[in-house]
Amino acid sequence: MLNKFLIPAMVLAAGAAQAEGLPGVSDGPGPNLVIEVADSAGQSKGKIVLDLYNDKAPKHVERLLTLAKSGAYDGVVFHRVIDGFMAQTGDVEFGKHGSDTARAGMGGSSMPDLPAEFNDVSFQAGTVGMARSQDPNSANSQFFIDLAPATFLDGQYTVVGQLVDGWDVLNAVKKGDPAANGAVVDPDHMLKVTVEE
Template sequence: MLPRRALLGTLLAAALAAEALARQKPPSAPPPFDPKDPENILYLDLSTGGRVTILLRPDVAPNHVARIRELARRGFYDGLIFHRVIDGFMAQTGDPTGSGTGGSDLPDLKAEFNNLPHMRGTVSMARTDEADSANSQFFICFQPTLRLDRSYTVFGRVVAGMEWVDAIPRGEPPASPARILQASIAADNRPPPPFPKPAEAGNRALLEAEAARLGLPPEKR
């Protein structure tokens, strides 16, 4: 049993600690997600002829969104090709080697799997068989692919310009791959670069992509 003086000292210390804890401010909650915040808008200016607008979701994938912002602001994505494009599935980019095996010099990210579905226009991080291996590569879905849900980190969705994604040439890799001319965050106010004039082949690619999306057989395209 503690002596009376030691016991009083212990009680006093506990009381002071409790008072100090009560005076502490509770940890501040993250700011609510604002879809109009220009920090949450990613622009991809594509060689297929236009600007794609992507709404980022830091509320469900904060570390992945932070990575995309950082790499976009570095100019990392500028000039990179869509190296893996599967009709009816998705278009993948973000590899500086164009081989599907490259990434940035930053460490891989811990997975942030969430409940956002892989719908048409969903933007999600590519990875290897390891859950925590996403780095810089990402893909945009042409069609709903719900089998990927909660197995890949969704961090955004196309809200405008999906026609320029539909026009990306298919292939693994495509014979004439499309490129990201410029990736930027809306808050930085970077104007789009000059876009190539749509050639007949480019127009045909747009028509083929739209026909495929509608499920038309080849003889009716």
């Protein structure tokens, strides 16, 4: 199985400009995902809050909520983090902290893949998108949060939400090796993921 998020070569070659701070966004009607981030030793680094766009990608948002409410996201690592680009997590099959995460990024959940819900939201700093393989209709459980604008992803990946709080926490997530496609050694993880309706 392919890694669920294919990083365009131009990003790895040129890199994206690091965002200076969270753009002026406000918390919408929700629902929200609240993610407590922890380091590899289990020490909390703080929380990030994602406002989910139920009106733009209802099937994908429903999947995120289902996995969060079931506890499936608790303990899942940020397996790929590329400085100036994005932080990816959500592999509930192969990405559990404390287990062998060598295959993190190749799995999903026990639920079927989702049909794409491409929309008119542009990928900017803090935008939340669904990871997928080369098949546009293969998103499942993995998602990524942009650390900087990435408009080249517009119309290619389903946008599901926006970071509305915790930019400093997101920006402090342990980065991976760009030469290894952002793979992270001893990665940070989502200690606890809860839903605010």
